[in-house]
Amino acid sequence: MSVSQMQGMVIENVQKNSGWYEMEISIPSFAPCARPGQFVHIKTGAGSDPLLRRPFSICDFDKDAGRLFLMYKLVGSGTKWLSSVASGSYIDIVGPLGKGFTCPDPGARVILVGGGIGIAPLLYLARRLTERNCRLRIFYGVEEYHQLSALNKFERLGVNIDVATHDGSAGFKGLVTDLFEQKIVSEKADVIYTCGPEIMMAKVAAVAAQYQIPGELSLEEYMACGVGACLGCARKLKAEDDNFVKICKDGPVFSFSQMKFDLN
Numbered sequence: 001m002s003v004s005q006m007q008g009m010v011i012e013n014v015q016k017n018s019g020w021y022e023m024e025i026s027i028p029s030f031a032p033c034a035r036p037g038q039f040v041h042i043k044t045g046a047g048s049d050p051l052l053r054r055p056f057s058i059c060d061f062d063k064d065a066g067r068l069f070l071m072y073k074l075v076g077s078g079t080k081w082l083s084s085v086a087s088g089s090y091i092d093i094v095g096p097l098g099k100g101f102t103c104p105d106p107g108a109r110v111i112l113v114g115g116g117i118g119i120a121p122l123l124y125l126a127r128r129l130t131e132r133n134c135r136l137r138i139f140y141g142v143e144e145y146h147q148l149s150a151l152n153k154f155e156r157l158g159v160n161i162d163v164a165t166h167d168g169s170a171g172f173k174g175l176v177t178d179l180f181e182q183k184i185v186s187e188k189a190d191v192i193y194t195c196g197p198e199i200m201m202a203k204v205a206a207v208a209a210q211y212q213i214p215g216e217l218s219l220e221e222y223m224a225c226g227v228g229a230c231l232g233c234a235r236k237l238k239a240e241d242d243n244f245v246k247i248c249k250d251g252p253v254f255s256f257s258q259m260k261f262d263l264n
């Protein structure tokens with residue numbers, strides 16, 4: 001897989017009702033084989049501050065049009081800078097990086113569980129899976145209705161999507177993991193993919209284990225180089241492991257069976 005440093009032209013960079021941003025970038029040289037679950041590393045400043053690039057999931061990618069889509073929330077200086085980039089400006093992008101989700105067999109029955117901004121990589125995954133005629137069931141959890149900004153994008157794919165909000169302003173009232181746990185009883189899934197807060201993914205993996213359904217999750221970690229050279233993102237997947245993995249290079253996607261979460 002070719003990783004390159006490129007300039008992408010920002011087509012649109014807008015704040016949604018959720019408070020989160022969506023960015024569309026024209027980047028014709030971006031690797032057409034970019035996989036769902038991979039990420040891009042973006043220079044989020046004009047000079048050397050901040051020094052380190054910031055990682056963002058490929059939220060969607062149209063290889064024919066050379067368009068990359070990101071969804072991001074304001075966290076600190078890097079994302080603040082990103083939010084100020086005007087249409088027509090160029091940003092410096094390295095990618096695609098990391099190991100993406102494994103594609104299941106065509107026609108597979110697939111469940112996706114996304115929480116908050118963690119829904120971002122699941123949109124591109126859903127697109128690729130519908131192209132493989134997979135049967136998708138999606139559980140999408142947020143705090144409140146306005147944060148469902150990706151909902152219409154999933155609906156345009158024609159996929160089956162269930163929503164959970166903490167405050168009950170849309171769909172199931174409560175945690176997406178509770179909704180998922182209720183519904184999985186009647187689902188016959190071959191594989192589950194999840195991205196969101198680690199506590200949410202831990203619960204998804206635990207429920208999946210009860211039903212002996214394999215799955216994959218995408219981990220988030222602070223990153224420096226993004227290419228496996230600095231150990232900035234190193235962590236153990238199980239406390240008893242001897243070795244550390246590099247989230248940027250060995251991940252960010254890992255299988256449920258590689259992980260052991262401390263749920264206490």
Ligand SMILES: Cc1cc2nc3c(=O)[nH]c(=O)nc-3n(C[C@H](O)[C@H](O)[C@H](O)COP(=O)(O)OP(=O)(O)OC[C@H]3O[C@@H](n4cnc5c(N)ncnc54)[C@H](O)[C@@H]3O)c2cc1C
Binds near residue numbers: 055058073074
């Ligand atoms: C593989 C990967 C994919 C990602 N995809 C997306 C995405 O699609 N959309 C999106 O909005 N975000 C995504 N993130 C998170 C995003 O990279 C961070 O929010 C961003 O780097 C913050 O930069 P900043 O300069 O604005 O904040 P900083 O100034 O770096 O940090 C501000 C505060 O946030 C905390 N913080 C920063 N980064 C993280 C982190 N990774 N985990 C926990 N706390 C953190 C810091 O401790 C600090 O308190 C992803 C992260 C990874 C590793």
Ligand code: FES
Binds near residue numbers: 227234246248
């Ligand atoms: S960020 Fe440098 S090794 Fe992962």
